[in-house]
Amino acid sequence: MKLGYILGEFPSLSETFILREILALREEGLEILIFAQRRGPGAKIHGQALPLLPSTIYSSRWNEARWWCNLIGFAFRHPLRVCAVPVRLAIQYRAHPFHLVKTLCRIPMAINFAYAAQAGQVTHLHAHFAFLPSVIALIMATLMNIPFSVAVHARDIYTQSPHLLARKLSRAASIVTCSQYNLEYLLSRIPEIRPESIHLARHGLDLLDFQTHEQARDLILSVGRLEDKKGFDCLVEACHLLQMKNIPFDCAIVGEGVGEQGLRRMIRSYGLEQQVRIIPMVTQAELLPYYHRAAIFVQPSVIAADGDRDVLPNVLLEAMALRAPVIASRLAAIPEAITDGETGLLFEAGDSAGLADKMAYLLEDPARGRALIARARRKIETEYDIRQNVIPLKSLFN
Numbered sequence: 001m002k003l004g005y006i007l008g009e010f011p012s013l014s015e016t017f018i019l020r021e022i023l024a025l026r027e028e029g030l031e032i033l034i035f036a037q038r039r040g041p042g043a044k045i046h047g048q049a050l051p052l053l054p055s056t057i058y059s060s061r062w063n064e065a066r067w068w069c070n071l072i073g074f075a076f077r078h079p080l081r082v083c084a085v086p087v088r089l090a091i092q093y094r095a096h097p098f099h100l101v102k103t104l105c106r107i108p109m110a111i112n113f114a115y116a117a118q119a120g121q122v123t124h125l126h127a128h129f130a131f132l133p134s135v136i137a138l139i140m141a142t143l144m145n146i147p148f149s150v151a152v153h154a155r156d157i158y159t160q161s162p163h164l165l166a167r168k169l170s171r172a173a174s175i176v177t178c179s180q181y182n183l184e185y186l187l188s189r190i191p192e193i194r195p196e197s198i199h200l201a202r203h204g205l206d207l208l209d210f211q212t213h214e215q216a217r218d219l220i221l222s223v224g225r226l227e228d229k230k231g232f233d234c235l236v237e238a239c240h241l242l243q244m245k246n247i248p249f250d251c252a253i254v255g256e257g258v259g260e261q262g263l264r265r266m267i268r269s270y271g272l273e274q275q276v277r278i279i280p281m282v283t284q285a286e287l288l289p290y291y292h293r294a295a296i297f298v299q300p301s302v303i304a305a306d307g308d309r310d311v312l313p314n315v316l317l318e319a320m321a322l323r324a325p326v327i328a329s330r331l332a333a334i335p336e337a338i339t340d341g342e343t344g345l346l347f348e349a350g351d352s353a354g355l356a357d358k359m360a361y362l363l364e365d366p367a368r369g370r371a372l373i374a375r376a377r378r379k380i381e382t383e384y385d386i387r388q389n390v391i392p393l394k395s396l397f398n
Contacts, residue, residue: 002031003397004122006113006133006140010036010056011049013281014225017178017203017314018128019049024206024390030397033057033120035113035140037132046284057116059109070115071108074143081143082111088142092167099164103135110139118144124397125149130156130168138171147173149396151201154332157182158307166192174396176201179312179333201393203314204386209284210321217295217366219250220359221324223287223315226257226278229308231300231329233266237352238300238359240270247360251276254290291322295369296362299328302349312337317384320344320376325369327358337384343376 005022012018022032034056060067075082086104093100117125117140125148127137134150141148150172157165157177169175169190175198177183183200186193220239224230232253239251253263253276260278267276279290291297297319301310312333319326320337326344328334338344345362347354362369 001123001397002033002121004113004117004120004125004140005032005034006125006127006137007034007036008129008131008133009038009040010034011045011052012040013042013044013046013283015128016046016284019046019052020204020206020386021390021393022052023048024204024386025394027387028390028394030394033117033122035117035136037109037136042281044281044283048284057113060112062108067108067112070112074111074115074118078143081145085110085139085142089139092171096164096167099167103139106132106135107139110136111143114140114143122146126151126397129153130160130165134168134172138168141171149174149176151176151178152182152186153178154182154311155308157185158309162189166190169193172197174199176393176396178203179336181333181336182311199392199396201396202384202389203312203317204384204389205314205317205321205380206386207321207381210318210380212323213292215292217293217324219252219290219293220296220298221252221254221290221294221319222298222300223254223290224310224313226253226255226259226263228259228304229301229310230255230259231302231350232259232263234300234302234350234352234355235298236263236266236270236272236276238298238356239272239276241353241356242359242363243270243272243275245356245360247363249275249359249363252279252290253277254279254282254287256281287318288322291319291324294319294322294324295366296359297324297326298355298359299326299334300349300355301329301331301334303331310334317380320373321380321384323373323377325362325372326376327355327362337379338376342372343379344372 037059089103125137127133127150130152137148170192299316303309309332329349330346331349340346345358347358
């Protein structure tokens with residue numbers, strides 16, 4: 001069979017879990033075409049994404065000849081299906097007029113993608129995120145008369161009303177999510193979705209890419225987009241508390257985002273310019289040396305004002321795989337990977353004093369961190385190996 005993956009952007013520096021999933025499914029023998037609304041911003045891309053670019057189809061613009069040729073060609077071959085799409089969407093989104101208008105505006109994009117997908121003999125569509133990709137997949141599936149599935153993750157679940165989410169997911173042949181936490185939320189809050197259609201498929205790592213190197217570990221590390229839900233202000237506050245206790249440390253936050261200037265002001269206000277650095281976003285290969293130096297990896301996630309949250313950040317799994325002692329918020333699905341005192345340390349989300357105490361505990365005696373890392377690595381090997389975790393996905397697609 002041939003799959004069509006519907007994505008908002010590709011390649012993306014921050015969505016390595018999707019890249020790994022596609023590569024692992026290709027290893028399993030599945031052919032995959034990628035349909036992306038746009039290219040990821042910036043010039044940097046992960047090296048592993050390069051072989052996938054020839055099989056990636058991007059949205060054309062209305063002023064391109066190809067856009068009109070595909071649109072007219074598909075409408076000529078399937079006039080009834082094209083006419084049925086806006087009617088079905090109007091029924092499905094009748095309680096959400098704003099989203100209905102936005103969705104109707106995406107029909108030309110979906111027709112263009114459907115034209116290419118038919119030419120590529122795609123037999124199943126799979127969308128990541130219940131935002132625009134799920135809408136495009138729904139329209140394409142209607143136009144092509146094939147099934148589609150949707151993978152839901154974090155922001156797309158917790159910042160939309162359950163009713164709207166149900167409208168986006170109710171016609172999917174299957175719904176995939178990456179944690180038990182998400183699974184239970186969907187089952188309890190969206191009764192319109194058939195329970196048997198929701199499936200757990202955890203993210204995973206290619207463990208061959210995450211081998212440790214013996215070297216000095218002298219860094220407190222955190223990685224992610226600089227936005228509210230990442231809780232980096234809590235980390236900076238905790239670093240200030242370490243400074244007040246005269247505990248030496250060096251901290252690096254790797255990432256970019258809308259919260260960067262506010263975070264820099266906070267660092268300056270505490271006089272932490274020498275101890276806390278913000279490093280621009282890097283590729284996976286460029287990030288590995290930071291992991292190897294990490295004496296502690298911190299995941300200080302919180303729930304943002306709009307309900308957005310980290311469910312189980314992939315950078316946390318990467319740090320565990322590379323034997324960095326981890327400290328993380330007791331939030332969402334993070335305790336599914338971290339058992340406090342066994343595979344890492346947990347603190348209450350937003351509690352900077354609690355985080356500072358945990359960091360001091362590991363910094364004062366590195367042997368305490370070394371006691372955690374072997375069990376953490378085994379956890380990743382047994383539950384977060386991408387080659388094992390795509391097997392349920394392959395079965396769903398078949």
